[in-house]
Amino acid sequence: MDARVVAVVSSVPGVRGLDIAEAAGIPAFALRRRDHPDDAAFSAAIYAALAPFRPDLILLAGFLRRLVVPEAWTGRILNIHPALLPESSAAGPGFYGDRVHAAVLAAGAIESGATVHVVDNEYDHGPVVQRTVVPVLPDDTPATLAARVFAAECALYPAAIARYWQDRTRRPDGPLEERTAVRPFRGAT
Numbered sequence: 001m002d003a004r005v006v007a008v009v010s011s012v013p014g015v016r017g018l019d020i021a022e023a024a025g026i027p028a029f030a031l032r033r034r035d036h037p038d039d040a041a042f043s044a045a046i047y048a049a050l051a052p053f054r055p056d057l058i059l060l061a062g063f064l065r066r067l068v069v070p071e072a073w074t075g076r077i078l079n080i081h082p083a084l085l086p087e088s089s090a091a092g093p094g095f096y097g098d099r100v101h102a103a104v105l106a107a108g109a110i111e112s113g114a115t116v117h118v119v120d121n122e123y124d125h126g127p128v129v130q131r132t133v134v135p136v137l138p139d140d141t142p143a144t145l146a147a148r149v150f151a152a153e154c155a156l157y158p159a160a161i162a163r164y165w166q167d168r169t170r171r172p173d174g175p176l177e178e179r180t181a182v183r184p185f186r187g188a189t
Contacts, residue, residue, distance in 0.1 A: 001162040006053040009046055011065045027053065033065045043068035059161065060119065064096050069121050077119035078164060080157050082149045084131055085115040091124035101142035101149065109136050112145060114153040116160035130160035 008021035013030035021028035029049050036042035042065065050058065060067070060079040069077060082100050083090040090103035090112075104112045113133040120126040132152045136145060 001158070001165065003161075003165075006055050007050055009049055011042075011063060017062075039066045040068050043070075047073070057161070057165070058119075059157075061157065066093075066123065067119060069119055074120075075118055075168070078116055078129060078161060079119050079124075079126075080153055080160075081115050081117065081124050082112075082146070082153060083115065084111070084113045084133065085117055085124055085128060088112075088115075093123050095124070098142040098146060101145040104136065105140060105142060105145065111135050112149055114149055114156050116157060116164070118164075129164045130156060132156045 005021070005024075005026050008017060008026055008028040010018050010028070010030050011033055013032065015030075018028040018030060031042070031045050031049060033039075033042045036045055046067065047070070056076065058067075058073065058077040060077065063079070067077065081091060083095070083104060085091055088104070089107055090100040095103065101112070111133050112135075113131055115131045116129040117124070118126040118129060132155070134145070134148050134152050
């Protein structure tokens, strides 16, 4: 896929992803939720930080805060979740990291996986773009399941992003930019 990362935003200062971005010459910012009065103000600050870079997509990966999606960004934000949505009970506020995998194990599931979905204004909700299934093994712990799911996520997310963009730009009702005034794809955040 012909794409580039144009900026990186984290809700946690000092994380490795910011260092990696900066080392690669990519603008990187930390915007803490607690510095804003509510989710709407926090989200507005993120969009304002990204605006100068004019991204075509926003890609969430390990972003644990609620992002309010304004109409201008509807259908242009993707997230990856370490469980099978929409049917997983390991989704919603508070379900991240080992909590997701512990919930999958506690439910007695025989499979888990990862899901890339379009972000809407509900946690871990929105149309599914692509999923991958990972078996739950009899001796799994949250850590062992997490390791296998993470490996699957690393393969899934780039493939799902490419598929999503290709599907959006090749619809029979015309190219994306003609329907929504979005510029052709130049990069992702």
